[in-house]
Amino acid sequence: MTLPTSPRPASRDAPSAAPFEPSxxxxxxxxxxxxxxxxxxxxxxxxxxxxxxxxxxxxxxxxxxxxxxxxxxxxxxxxxxxxxxxxxxxxxxxxxxxxxxxxxxxxxxxxxxxxxxxxxxxxxxxxxxxxxxxxxxxxxxxxxxxxxxxxxxxxxxxxxxxxxxxxxxxxxxxxxxxxxxxxxxxxxxxxxxxxxxxxxxxxxxxxxxxxxxxxxxxxxxxxxxxxxxxxxxxxxxxxxxxWDMGIRHMNASSDAYRYYIMRNRALIKQYYRAAGVYHPVAFGLGTALTFGKELIRLLFVERKVSGTSNLFRGLRDGRKIARDRDWQPMPALVGAEG
Structure with a gap:
């Protein structure tokens, strides 16, 4: 399955005449x-x-x-x-x-x-x-x-x-x-x-x-x-x-979140490939920045150093997902509109 390769232009989203019905x-x-x-x-x-x-x-x-x-x-x-x-x-x-x-x-x-x-x-x-x-x-x-x-x-x-x-x-x-x-x-x-x-x-x-x-x-x-x-x-x-950073906050996490944060980068990679927007160097940089952010979260929000093993384990398991040539995105429920 191949995803659309470009977003729909905003001009094609014409306002609807139908009022909103809460029910x-x-x-x-x-x-x-x-x-x-x-x-x-x-x-x-x-x-x-x-x-x-x-x-x-x-x-x-x-x-x-x-x-x-x-x-x-x-x-x-x-x-x-x-x-x-x-x-x-x-x-x-x-x-x-x-x-x-x-x-x-x-x-x-x-x-x-x-x-x-x-x-x-x-x-x-x-x-x-x-x-x-x-x-x-x-x-x-x-x-x-x-x-x-x-x-x-x-x-x-x-x-x-x-x-x-x-x-x-x-x-x-x-x-x-x-x-x-x-x-x-x-x-x-x-x-x-x-x-x-x-x-x-x-x-x-x-x-x-x-x-x-x-x-x-x-x-x-x-x-x-x-x-x-x-x-x-x-x-x-x-x-x-x-951790209050002024403009925004950084929340505490968990070992499970740390694992899936890194593992699921591979799922995003597969979706990007299906859409034709995957750029290996840029995406790899995004993964590295994500890893760094989680280290900062451990040090400054949770104030500990344990938990990094879950980040590495997520990266390892993600590589298996990224190599799966049979992987497919979730299917549409109806045919694409014209």
Whole structure:
């Protein structure tokens, strides 16, 4: 399978005349052993106005009381006509597998818009209305979110494509238009139209965690004008150890994240090859910069030196993926539009 070799020009994204219908939207949530956080998210959905037509909850084989928590909200959320669809997986497929499954369910429900998020956020009461206001103009939209302490979270909305890494200090301000074009994505709040999902397929569960949403957002930006809008629609409810760098923060990580950060560079490489945009020297530099960033994270955020073995192990296993000549990107769900 070969991906499109160039992005769709912005001029081809004509505004839609159809107004946004909240019941056509589905919120897709992925959760794993964090029922207390999920409770806060579901409470915020109860308070939303308007509400979506469906709330899809994908449970990555939790061993806590997640199932009971979800069931306790069916009546409260359903009172306004919103249906909860609960899917408990047999194994933990990571965030990547969870979002792939959640988006699949939402797509098969016939949802026009799919709003994906983790369980460690709350939705602002008018969040869906704020996102829906942009729906007639764009088909891949990212809202903004508040951090745990109420500060404005800075998300790296653009990547240096040849390097395959985020641009850490892309301008954070908005002009009068209220939006900025992006070529990345974040599953904490991605709001995407079913037409785009149909064209680029589902998120790739092979990532397990890390780089999956960046790659998916990049794929979306190649077929539509993707934007981040100046609308605060989510608030993070989980405190994460951070290093305050002034303009942005660097969060603490884990050994699993360190492994997949490096291993999954090979999956990005395969997607780049399929799209015809892979440049070995530039991409190798991006991998080296990623490795260096993780060393800085260990030293200055987590204040330790152990954990580097996971970075090397990820690089080693990534080489096997990069050499796989039978590898294919996720397939489109429908034929490409003219």
């Amino acid at each position: 056509s939207a589905t919120i897709a949530v992925v959760t794993f052993n964090r029922s207390a956080l999920l409770t806060r998210l579901l409470d915020s959905i109860v308070a939303m106005d308007p509400k979506p037509g469906h709330v899809v909850i994908v449970d990555n084989a939790s061993t806590d009381d997640t199932t009971e928590v979800v069931e306790s909200y069916r009546e409260r959320i359903g009172a306004s006509g919103t249906e909860i669809v609960y899917r408990r997986l047999d194994t933990n497929t990571g965030g990547s597998g969870g979002f792939s499954e959640g988006m699949r369910i939402a797509y098969e429900l016939g949802s026009t818009w799919i709003w994906v998020m983790d369980d460690d956020v709350e939705v602002m009461p008018d969040g869906l209305a704020r996102m829906g206001a942009w729906a007639p103009r764009f088909k891949s939209i990212q809202g903004r979110r508040y951090d745990f302490d109420g500060s404005e979270f800075y998300w790296q909305y653009r990547i240096a494509e040849r390097l395959g890494i985020p641009i850490p200090f892309a301008p954070s301000g908005f002009d009068a238009s209220g939006y900025k074009e992006m070529n990345s994505g974040c599953f904490e709040g991605m709001f995407i139209h079913r037409d785009i999902v149909g064209r680029i397929g589902l998120p790739d569960p092979r990532f397990f965690i890390y780089w999956d949403d960046q790659t998916y957002g990049w794929l979306a930006s190649r077929v539509t004008t993707s934007v981040i809008v100046n609308e605060f629609v989510l608030r993070r409810t989980r405190e994460i150890k951070q």
